Each structure stands twice: as C-alpha cells, then as structure tokens.
Amino acid sequence: MDKLTTHLNTNFYTLYREWHYKDIEPRIFVEEMLLDGTKDPDTYKFHIFQGLEDHYIQLTADRFTNYKRTILDKDWQLAPFGFLYDNANNPIPPKPSELEHLKRLAFMLSQMFDYVRVDLYYMPFAKGQKIVVGELTFTHACGTERLVPESWDKKLGNMWQHTSYNRGSDEAK
Structure with missing residues (x-):
C-alpha cells in the first residue's frame, strides 16, 4: 500500500x-498475473519509428528468475547497440513461431505515433498460445537509459521525425 x-x-x-x-x-x-506457474512470459518490446519497417525488438526473458535482455533488428539479428550494456555478445534467442503475427500487431498499434514502444507478452505455453498487449510507451525508461555504444543515441534520434500536434484537436499543425 x-x-x-x-x-x-x-x-x-x-x-x-x-x-x-x-x-x-x-x-x-x-491486471491478471501472466504466469502459468512455471515460466513468466517473454516480452517483445517493439521500438517503432513512424510505423517504418526499420524497427528494433527488445526481448526480455526470464524477468523474475534470470533476467535477460537482447536487442534485435528486423531480421532477428543482434542490433548494433544495447541499453545500459553492450549487446554484441548476447546469444541470439530462438525466433518465436508467431513473430510475424507479433510484428503485425505491434505495427497496427503504432500507426498513430511518431515513436512508440509496443510491449507484447507472448505465451506459447498458454492453451492455444496467447499474446497480451502490455503497454504502449512514448519514453523508454523515461529517456534515462544510456545507449552502448553512445553513437547510437544520435542514430536512433535521427530515426524519429517528430510531428507536432495541436493538443486541442486531432489535426496536425
């Protein structure tokens, strides 16, 4: 409390x-706890800029037992950067069978935004498999996580072409 x-x-x-x-x-x-008693679901965090096909997937696995975070590019290869750590030595995790479905869902949810991180929980262990939307966030880690190498801070920033909106209406200025 x-x-x-x-x-x-x-x-x-x-x-x-x-x-x-x-x-x-x-x-x-x-919210409902998303555990089956033995494993917590993997989280696929899609960093999407202007709904472009160039995006990055932050895979978080074993959140409560042996926390692992890997950043992957659109081709399921290691991204050339990490958040807070060097991503270069991470093993490439197995690609989920529902990856294309996860991507389609993430892109549908991202269409209204210049940048958004779409978090999806994927639970292949659930009866019939299950995908749950976790959140949409506009400031990953409140903008405080350091990128490694630091040069990727500017590269990712350049991917974000911010559009100014009038808060009083839905129309772009």
Whole structure:
C-alpha cells in the first residue's frame, strides 16, 4: 500500500518531464498475473519509428528468475547497440513461431505515433498460445537509459521525425 500511495502522489510529469502524464489523474489498476506457474512470459518490446519497417525488438526473458535482455533488428539479428550494456555478445534467442503475427500487431498499434514502444507478452505455453498487449510507451525508461555504444543515441534520434500536434484537436499543425 505504501508503494501504491507513493505512486499516486508522484507527479511523473514534473519528475521526469514525460509530458503525456501532465493532465492525467493518477489511478491504480490491477491486471491478471501472466504466469502459468512455471515460466513468466517473454516480452517483445517493439521500438517503432513512424510505423517504418526499420524497427528494433527488445526481448526480455526470464524477468523474475534470470533476467535477460537482447536487442534485435528486423531480421532477428543482434542490433548494433544495447541499453545500459553492450549487446554484441548476447546469444541470439530462438525466433518465436508467431513473430510475424507479433510484428503485425505491434505495427497496427503504432500507426498513430511518431515513436512508440509496443510491449507484447507472448505465451506459447498458454492453451492455444496467447499474446497480451502490455503497454504502449512514448519514453523508454523515461529517456534515462544510456545507449552502448553512445553513437547510437544520435542514430536512433535521427530515426524519429517528430510531428507536432495541436493538443486541442486531432489535426496536425
């Protein structure tokens, strides 16, 4: 309860300058736990710029037991950068059988945005397999995770062609 109360009383707009939180009243909601008793689901975090085919997939596996994070390019090869660490020595994980379906879903959800990270949980162990949308986020790690090598900070920034929108309407300025 203390943690939830702290979150409710934290102004994330002021703290991290994440403008999309500015006018949102804080709320707490509870979701179903996505475990089958033996394994937590892998998370596929699609970093998508302008809905372009050039994107990166951040695969998070074994979140609660043996945390692993690998950044992959659109061809399921190691990306030439990592967040907080060098990605170059990571093993390439097995490609999921539903990767194309995951990509299609991520791209459908990304179409309205200049940049968004679409998080999808993939649970092949669930009856009939299961994909759950985790979140859409506009500021990966509040913009605080260092890129390795640092030169990729500018390269990824150049992929983001920001479009200015009038907050009072849905029309672009």
